Amino acid sequence: MTTDAAPTGGPLAKILTPSRASGLRTSATTLASSLLAVLIALTISAALLALTGKNPIDAYSTIIQTGASANKLLEMMRRATPLIFSAVAVAVGFKMNIFNIGVQGQYLFAALIAAEAGSHLGLPLPIHIAVIMIVAVVAGAAWASIAAYLKVSKNVHEVISTIMLNYVALSVIQWLFENFFRDDRDGGLNVKTTLLPDSARMPDIVDGRLNGMFIVALIVVAIFWLVVYKSTFGFKLRASGFNATAASTAGISARKMTVIALLISGGVSGFVALQSVMGEAFAYGPNATPTEFGFAGIAVALLGRNHPIGIVVSALLFGFLDSTSAELQLALVPNSIVKVIQAIIVLTVVIVNEATIRRMNIRTAERARAELAAGGAS
Amino acid sequence: MSTHTSSQDGQRPLAVQLSGIGKRFPGVIANHDVALTVREGTIHAIVGENGAGKSTLMKTLYGMQQPDTGTITVNGEMQHFRSPSDAIAAGIGMVHQHFMLADNLTVLENIILGSEPNRRGVLDLKSAREQITSIMASVGADLDLDIPVSELGVGERQRVEIVKVLFRGARILILDEPTAVLVPEEVDELFATLHRLVEDGATVIFISHKLDEVLKVSDDITVMRQGTTVAETRPDAIDRSGLAELMVGSELPSPAGRSTPVGTAIRLDIAKLTVEGKEGRPAVEDVSLRIHSGEILGIAGVEGNGQFELCTALLGITESTGNVTVDGRDVTDESTRARYEAGLAYIPFDRHREGLMLTAPLWENALLGREDDVDFQRGPFVNAATARQSTTEIIQRFGVLTPSETTPAFALSGGNQQKLVVGRALVTSPSVLIAAHPTRGIDVGAQAAVWDEIRSARDNGMAVLLVSADLEELLGLSDTIAVMFDGRITATLNPDDITAAELGSYMTGAVQEATK
Structure with a gap:
């Protein structure tokens, strides 16, 4: 079948085998469709800005100018970090058609437990940090295990249970915090857990601007890629997502995969707030720990098509848009417009993707037939 | 603009005349130079393998797609159908292979759905009922108009579809593989209905690949191969093998008989297997079967009599009571995966639902179920190189037509998808194969190839539980036939002393007899 183009032997020939070529073609189409979607979204947003009486060109040039500075790029990476974790957590579930909407509850629960546990430990620096991470992962997975149990044994759909468990988590966290974990040595004025010792503080990559959690995020993405796309376990996970009936017919236990996928998803959620807990606030606190990353992670995962590279790129895009919101406000563009732009991007990407996938599938089928026809003739 | 065509042979005017029809899809030519002449008041069969272009042609005639070239003439008038409603207006009706009926509506409601008669905007059920009753009388159908369609059997549903098409005023009926879902008795009833229709002056275009039926029922036969019409003939001018050769374009491989005796070792032992069903009735009741090495045990039965539940229970997918032993190993309490490891393999009923990940590449599909090997x-990773290598072997050995092993499964034709599924099951050299409709929806050539593979594995000692709706396949392959009716095994028969018609009466429960 590979008669033309690729000569035999040599490393280049290996890369240019038809499968790789079509893989590249797929990636190129994916990238092009995502870029197209972002362009469409920016056009719609420009119309929106014009409607509210702002000059869209001014607004966009503000975004580009302020975003181009080194500090802003660091800010972009900082803001992207929790989004990457959150999106990976969501994507693990998506890969087998499990919708974990409960990342928020899972990561906040994990943040509280990890911050509290970390403040009681006295360990040398890298080990202390590692232990906190492990505690966070276990706590996140533990919270997600409730939804897993409900799904497998009571057949409760995970969308329902994880959404509702977000509310339960907020109440449980508040109760635990107020009654047990709040550091009241300052006479009740402090609204955080006990501050972490120095050995538990994540070192900065760039002083005061970006801490090591960004590197951890990239490592987690790499592991996500290895596990989901390359491992035998990941194959079973994706098979269950492709066709649950076929997977269970082939002897892949749907219950087992559901439980493991939700536990991994919850475990990855545990990382989301660690940037704040270990690197910025050095504690958990209702006002110090950000709460908005659960749903943003769904958007980032969708935008990145649950693909490792896509997730990093779209988290950076979201981080970039977030990082420019202050300057936009100075230019009298309301912060909410940035959120609207993000939402429009996600919507257009989902729509454009759907259309692209459909067209690509048709083209793939046609190409297969054409190749066969050509092969049959020769 | 209309041209009037006079009848060719001076006997009957032409109901349908297609000439030079061509239809391309990007990269594929679905139809080219198709010529079809259908005489009014006849049953005209169109035969051909899957993929020969029969469905494309019928979609063109029914207005579902427009031809790139060629002309359609109906009752002497040149037509350009832009949609099925144009075709319906010209008196053409289509009975699809998969019925398009609403289960919870009554027969009457289903028939009038889409062309509801009204008087001053109010639904006029009374005149509809009168009209339908007279249509039913003319075709000899006897249906209770007021019961929901969900209570009807397959044959009755088909009759509802036919009456519905007639109610819309169709005089030319297209039936797409109408007998695929019927048992022999129902087929006879259908043919009686068709004969009354043509006596009444209607015209029937009958698409099929079952040659015996075609020879039995049709007045004229048109053969299609590779997108075009290759021959026109009549049943009295040709025999079965001649027709088959026209379809395939070459001589067919003849099925070889057994050369090895059935072994003595019990490969699969099913004891008192019972599966709970809906509404308190067991789906499978107290089934005990034994299959020896080198034996093919055929399960005959109308679909929905517990065959699916039996197979999935054997695989541990559906919960059951009773005992299952594979190659001497009691797997009753084992997981599905453990049962495969004990030596079971499965060709599923529905390759799309149970067998394939359509958007995944072929090599991942071929790996499914074997990933723990x-x-x-x-280490913890998939060895893509060996998995792809193994897929290439399946592709070559089973003749799967595909550009490469990285092509996604959806890009393959149904027959090639089926060959991959069959290959995946057989390449593990299982000791027991559960084969459900192993050749459903695949063409004659591929069918022979699959049969050969199953036979040769059997000759090497594999035991087979064969579930099929194709009686020819059952009678041709099986060493023993067990009839399944209402979840029970109602008869065990020797395929050598029974005809398809006799088997059919066992399947409908008309005859329930002990072991013969």
Whole structure:
């Protein structure tokens, strides 16, 4: 079948085998469709800005100018970090058609437990940090295990249970915090857990601007890629997502995969707030720990098509848009417009993707037939 | 603009005349130079393998797609159908292979759905009922108009579809593989209905690949191959093998008989297997079967009599009571995966639902179910190289037509998808194969190839539980036939002393007899 183009032997020939070529073609189409979607979204947003009486060109040039500075790029990476974790957590579930909407509850629960546990430990620096991470992962997975149990044994759909468990988590966290974990040595004025010792503080990559959690995020993405796309376990996970009936017919236990996928998803959620807990606030606190990353992670995962590279790129895009919101406000563009732009991007990407996938599938089928026809003739 | 065509042979005017019809899809030519002449008041069969272009042609005639070239003439008038409603207006009706009926509506409601008669905007059920009753009388159908369609059997549903098409005023009926879902008795009833229709002056275009039926029922036969019409003939001018050769374009491989005796070792032992069903009735009741090495046990039965539940229970997918032993190993309490490891393999009923990940590449599909095999692992990772290598072997050995092993499964034709599924099951050299409709929806050539593979594995000692709706396949392959009716095994028969018609009466429960 590979008669033309690729000569035999040599490393280049290996890369240019038809499968790789079509893989590249797929990636190129994916990238092009995502870029197209972002362009469409920016056009719609420009119309929106014009409607509210702002000059869209001014607004966009503000975004580009302020975003181009080194500090802003660091800010972009900082803001992207929790989004990457959150999106990976969501994507693990998506890969087998499990919708974990409960990342928020899972990561906040994990943040509280990890911050509290970390403040009681006295360990040398890298080990202390590692232990906190492990505690966070276990706590996140533990919270997600409730939804897993409900799904497998009571057949409760995970969308329902994880959404509702977000509310339960907020109440449980508040109760635990107020009654047990709040550091009241300052006479009740402090609204955080006990501050972490120095050995538990994540070192900065760039002083005061970006801490090591960004590197951890990239490592987690790499592991996500290895596990989901390359491992035998990941194959079973994706098979269950492709066709649950076929997977269970082939002897892949749907219950087992559901439980493991939700536990991994919850475990990855545990990382989301660690940037704040270990690197910025050095504690958990209702006002110090950000709460908005659960749903943003769904958007980032969708935008990145649950693909490792896509997730990093779209988290950076979201981080970039977030990082420019202050300057936009100075230019009298309301912060909410940035959120609207993000939402429009996600919507257009989902729509454009759907259309692209459909067209690509048709083209793939046609190409297969054409190749066969050509092969049959020769 | 209309041209009037006079009848060719001076006997009957032409109901349909297609000439030079061509239809391309990007990269594929679905139809080219198709010529079809259908005489009014006849049953005209169109035969051909899957993929020969029969469905494309019928979609063109029914207005579902427009031809790139050629002309359609109906009752002497040149037509340009832009949609099925144009075709319906010209008196053409289509009975689809998969019925398009609403289960919870009554027969009457289903028939009038889409062309509801009204008087001053109010639904006029009374005149509809009168009209339908007279249509039913003319075709000899006897249906209770007021019961929901969900209570009807397959044959009755088909009659509802036919009456519905007639109610819309169709005089030319297209039936797409109408007998695929019927048991022999129902087929006879259908043919009686068709004969009354043509006596009444209607015209029937009958698409099929079952040659015996075609020879039995049709007045004229048109053969299609590779997108075009290759021959026109009549049943009295040709025999079965001649027709088959026209379809395939070459001589057919003849099925070889057994050369090895059935072994003595019991490969699969099913004891008192019972599966709970809906509404308190068991789906499978107290089934005990034994299959020896080198034996093919055929399960005959109308679909929905517990065959699916039996197979999935054997695989541990559906919960059941009773005992299952594979190759001497009691797997009753084992997981599905453990049962495969004990030597079971499965060709599923529905390759799309149970067998394939359509958007995944072929090699991942071929790996499904075998991913725990150390040959396909490299530590915790999938060994893509060996998995792809193994897929290439399946592709070559089973003649799967595909550009490469990385092509997604959806890009393959149904027959090639089925060959991959069959290959995946057989390549593990299982000791027991559960084969459900192993050749459903695949063409004659592929069918022979699949049969050969199953036979040769059997000759090497594999035991087969064969579930099929194709009686020819059952009678041709099986060493023993067990009839399944209402979840029970109602008869065990020797395929050598029974005809398809006799088997059919067992399947409908008309005859329930002990072991013959």
